[in-house]
Amino acid sequence: AGQQLPLDGGQATAALSFNPATDPFGEVDTYKLLQQADIEGQWSKDDGRNATEKMLELLKFGSVLHVDVKLVGYDGDGNYGLKVDEADFLRYFETVLEEHEKEAMVLNHKDGSSHRLPLNRKFFFRVLKARKSLSDAVNERIRSLLIESRRKQNAKVEEGVDDSGSGGLIVPYTVVDDLIRKDYMESEMTQTHTIYLLNPKRVMLSEVEGSGAAKKGEPDGQKPVFKEGGEDEKAEEKEDVALKYWYNTVGKDAPIKGFSSCGTTMWAGVERYMWIDLTAGPISYGPHTSGDGLVSEFSVPHLDNFQVYGIQDHSAGSHPYSFVQEYLAEVVAIVGKTCDTLIEPSLHHFPVPLVKNLKLHLVHITNDPHVRTKHADAYGYIDGIPPCEPWDTIKRELGDKGRRITMQGQTLSYNRSVVQLNDCKFCLAAYAAAMRSHTSTVLRGTLKTQVHEYLDSKELHKQLLTFLNKGQLGFARDMGITGWRSGAYDEEVSYMDEWTVPVFVFDLQDENLILLDRFNQATSFPEMVVAVQTNSVAAAVDFQCTDEMVTMNPSDASRATLAALLQTVWGVAPTHEHFSGKSNKTEISYLWSTSRTPFGPFSPSTKLTFAIIDAAKRNMVYSALNASIAQVSKVMEQYAKFGKHIEQVLLPGEHLHFVRRWNVLKFKTSRTGTYLSLLNFNTALFYARSMRHDVKAIQNAVLRAGQFVHSYVGCLHDEKPSILSFLVYLFAGSSLVIMAYVLVHSLLARRRAHQFKKKL
Known part of the structure; x- marks a missing residue:
């Protein structure tokens, strides 16, 4: 829910006026509720600056994001006995992240607008050492599981069964995540983002074979990273290798049928924590034949890549400074990418409207001959309803009435209808108009030509939108979308009283593979979501993980539909996309795409982490805030073209009212930034929305002053x-x-x- 702050000083008397609990959307003009004594006192102080200077101050709006970086296994109790001092490590954040993105970015901007928003952000890092008990527990759990897994693997090999796959041992993410989550929940600041950097000890092959390879002075059989030795010692190390491992999903996050799961070395929790195991792996994944965003074996720093032998005699906890410096700099770079991806990601589009009454309506279109067109009642109930996995996933992840993602005072309702494709002439017309074919030549013994059918998503969207907007056709009524209003969606607004978002799922019984635009199961559009699923067998996509092709399940579009809905309604950007202000383009990185996320081809999970929930709520606050800032900016610059400041045209009485309103506006802007920093999005939204009353009052004062201004x-x-x-x-x-x-x-x-x- 976020933290609450008391009002400062004399402003404490206005506590009842600024009350988001009773007015979550800021519908009441709080200025009119202030006591007259307060208005004539603290709110009447003029700082003496002109309109230009006031506006520049308003455009410097910013919020501070607090990030704790917890070191696990960096006190001589981890891999290679590496020791890192918190103060020394913190200096790397100040250096490496000095030029980090300082403005909120938008992936898809409108013509004439900028990718940048006048909303600044700043990361405040704090480096902490985790408790030794946590490091010991992580080491012990990983060691025990790896030894057990390797012995089972050896037993199968002796039986003539080799299931080693790509050579890495699989560790369920819960082995470590349970410990990390417990530590986070017991920490003092649960409203702070926490990144855990894990450096567990390597598990050597000799430990599995029971040779007890631990030599004197080398606990747990680990050799120091920097140690001078002879040829015999090096030869011995070659024989005793470390076990390679990575994490995989289990339980509720287990892979869905027909979907290949890619291993990972990092994980994001539902709460505001994430962890990276810098000993696990390395693992590579990304595009197979071509494309950006490849995560290679060198994308995540490993101490194995920073070993130097024969320089001088070093103990297990001592390392040449230059190599440790390079390693820590790369670790900080990973932390920076994590902040861009999970903590403060780009917006998919802007503005993202706050909708008081949001309605999600599933239109389940199927050609199953046993299904007939049916519409649900006002509560979304249909007798004898056929299952629709994408819809069940959406309702499960968003929660009852959308409680997981809605803001205070906002309502979200679900409704659905089932439509028989063969009985719906408009559905058939849209489907036929969007059908395309693609010809490709493949080598299967001999060169063969194949024809693949797919749906053009833009054409399908165009046809459906045209039918919906022509009320005389009755298409919306036939689909059961009672809340549809032609032209109700406006891409420029930051608030709507009601909005019905149709989710069209074409559930086809065909055994042929049919996708949107040849590669996608679902696509996001400003007014709707379109998805398709067929009864085709598992299909390979042009992505690889550890040199193995990634597969998808064409009969279940749950993840893709949920991801598209998050883009359409809440402006959540895909996990692998980030707009860079330095290169002025969208950058692709699949670094965090193997963790919990509905985006991308690597993760089978549909779970919504803090990164997605926070992004959805933050985007609505940003939209409300930017709308007020943009409007007041136009007002303040109204007389600039005449070479005048507002103060020069305001009458004395209007000037005093202007100052008072401006002080209240500035106070609300400051409070919005403060509560954004505290991750209290409900209160931040209240102040951001409440600003519009003061902006309107300032605008009226300026218009009245304009009656006495004449040009000659x-x-x-x-x-x-x-x-x-x-x-x-x-x-x-x-x-x-x-x-x-x-x-x-x-x-x-x-x-x-x-x-x-x-x-x-």
Whole structure:
């Protein structure tokens, strides 16, 4: 829910006026509820700055995001006995992240607008050492499971069964996540984002074989990272290798049927914590044939890549400074990417409207001959309803009445209808118009030509939207979408009283693979979501994980539909996309795409982590805040083109009212930033929405002042002539005199010549 702050100083008397609990959307003008004594006192103070300076201050809006970085296994009790001092490590954050993105970014901007928003952000990092008990528990759990897994694997090999796969041992993420979550929940600041950096000890192969390879001075069989030794010692190390492992999903996050799961070395919790195991892996995944965002073996720093032997004699906890410095710098870079991806991601689009009454309506279109068109009642109930996994997933993850993702005072309702495709002529028309085919040549013994059918998502969206907006066709009524209103959605608004978002799921019984735009199961559009699923067998996609092709389940579009809905309604950007202000383009990185996320092809999870929930709520606050800032910016600049400040045109009485309103506006802006920093999005939204009353009052004051401002046309003259202007006038006058003299002289000469001819 976030933290609450008391009002400061004399503003405490206004506590009842600024009350988000009774007015979550800021519908009441709180200025009118202030006591007269307070208005004439603290709210009447003028700082003496002009309108331009006031506006610049408002445009400097920012929030501070507090991030705790907890070190687990960096006190000599982890891999290679590495020791890292908190103060020394903190210096790397100040250096490496000095040029980090400082503005909120938008992936898909409208023509004429910017990817940047006038909403600044700043990360405040704090480096802490985790309790030794946590490090010991992580080490012991990983060690025990790896030894057990390796022994089971060896037993199967002896039986002639080899299921080692790509060579890495699989560790259920819950083995570590249970410990990390418990530590986070017991911490003092549960409203702070916490990144756990894990450095557990390696588990050596000799430990599995029971040789007890631990040598004297080398606890747990680990050799120091920097130690001088002879050839025999190096040869011995080659024989004794560390077990390679990574994490995989289990339980509720287990892979769905037909979906291949990619291993991971990092995980994000439902609460505001995430962890990265820097000993696990390395693991590579990303595009297979072409594309950006590949995560290679060197994308995540490993101490194995920073080993140096034979330089000098070092103990287990001592390392050459230059190599440790390089390692820590890369670790900080990973933390920076994590902040961009999970803690403060880009917006998918802007603005993201706050909807007081949001309605999600599933239109389940199927060609199953046993299904007939049915509409649910007002409560979303249909007798004999066929199952629809994408819809069940959406309701489960968003929660009853959307409680997990809605803001205070906001309502979310679900409704649905089932439509028989063959009985719906408009559905068939839209489907047929969007059908496309793609021809490709493949090598299967010999070269063969294949034809693949797919749906053009843009054409399908265009057809459906056209049918919905033509009320006389009755398409919305036939679909059961009672709340649809033509043109109700406006891409420029930051608030709507009601909005019905249709989710069209084409559930086809065909065994052929049919996707949207050849690659997608669902697509997000401003007014709706369109998805398709068929009874096709598992299909390979152009992505790889540990050199194995990634597969998807064409018969279940749950993840893709949920992801598209998050984009449409809440403006949540895909986990692998981030707009970079430095390169001025969208950057792709699948670093966190193997963790809990409905986006991308690597994770089978549909769970919504803190990153998605916070992004959805933050986007609505940003939209409300930006709307007020943009409006007041236009008002303040209204007289700039005439070379005047607002203070110069306001009457004395209006000026005092302007100052009071401006102080209240500035206070609300400050409070919005404060509560955003505290992750209290409900209170932040209240202050951001409440600002519009003060903006309107300022606008009215400026308009009234404009009644006494008139424009006129005058001649430009210099009251104090300069020497230069005198010389210019003198030169111009002399030129005119000379030209007149020449003209008169030529006329007289002609006249004399004419008279002389007459005399002759």
